[in-house]
């Protein structure tokens with residue numbers, strides 16, 4: 479059975495399957511409502527029921543002490559509809575509306591995605607979640623006060639673990655630690671979510687994603703969300719790397735192509751190796767975009783990765799007529815907290 483849930487203000491509708499919580503269904507369809515623990519404890523997902531019926535599969539929830547259930551308050555992260563419903567709920571539309579938290583986290587997984595990119599999975603304490611918009615980033619808070627920024631690579635629908643793609647930086651303190659010392663169950667401290675790089679829905683133009691290297695990470699989160707939301711806008715991912723060995727998660731990209739007929743993928747190698755036998759596109763990724771697309775002004779562009787790539791894309795796309803308000807970016811600037819002589823404890 480599928481129920482229709484209408485939210486006020488805004489008159490937005492989403493569908494909720496039997497046995498699915500209202501929050502899970504809303505997030506799955508791109509309606510970002512505030513939440514904290516996602517486990518019925520904190521009360522942050524409070525909304526009000528205007529009509530319809532619901533049930534709590536686990537009725538003894540701590541969070542119920544934090545709301546006034548007699549006046550129609552409901553915990554969206556636990557309530558499952560038993561009919562169509564109308565609710566009053568706040569929606570998060572801008573990054574400023576998301577709570578920024580400092581949290582300890584545990585390393586839940588470390589896996590090489592390519593020769594120099596590590597997938598790092600982080601789990602948060604029980605009863606804690608870090609709500610974020612797909613495309614945002616977090617920072618690691620190091621013991622000596624330094625901070626290291628990394629984009630969250632998964633969609634928030636599935637936020638039990640936070641996925642990061644960490645590229646090894648030669649002489650890089652933190653990335654060296656990740657590749658050589660960090661192990662499962664280690665504890666780190668993070669702050670987030672941060673940044674204004676997330677998918678906009680107002681213009682509803684065709685989308686061009688332009689990634690350089692691990693700039694793929696925030697764009698992966700956005701594409702996963704767009705596919706969940708069944709966005710019908712044409713989406714093209716241009717992914718620039720040096721050689722074939724720098725591309726990763728290609729199976730996942732294949733699955734996006736299979737799931738979504740409006741999604742296209744164009745890898746661009748700037749420096750292919752002879753053994754790559756590369757027949758595809760070569761050169762700089764933003765130049766490949768301009769070679770293919772004459773009317774760039776008709777697109778919404780999301781670019782992330784090395785600052786020089788992002789700056790060149792912005793400069794050349796706007797020269798060709800892209801309004802600057804249709805260009806969203808996340809340049810991977812690195813921290814200017816050197817010099818340092820010895821490798822410091824993390």
Ligand SMILES: Cc1cc2nc3c(=O)[nH]c(=O)nc-3n(C[C@H](O)[C@H](O)[C@H](O)COP(=O)(O)OP(=O)(O)OC[C@H]3O[C@@H](n4cnc5c(N)ncnc54)[C@H](O)[C@@H]3O)c2cc1C
Pocket residue numbers: 615625626627628629630642643644645646647648649650651652653654673692693695696808809810811812813816
């Ligand atoms: C918003 C944001 C999101 C980011 N997301 C990601 C991400 O998802 N994945 C990812 O791999 N990186 C990402 N970065 C870049 C990442 O933060 C840096 O690579 C990282 O901080 C390096 O830390 P480190 O301690 O290893 O290097 P440091 O010890 O700080 O630096 C060592 C040396 O390398 C240089 N350097 C540092 N970082 C880079 C770099 N990225 N490119 C070139 N030279 C560098 C420094 O100038 C220095 O000379 C992001 C950056 C920002 C600002």
Ligand code: FES
Pocket residue numbers: 513514515516517518519520521522523524541553554555556
């Ligand atoms: S998110 Fe904490 S009670 Fe629902």
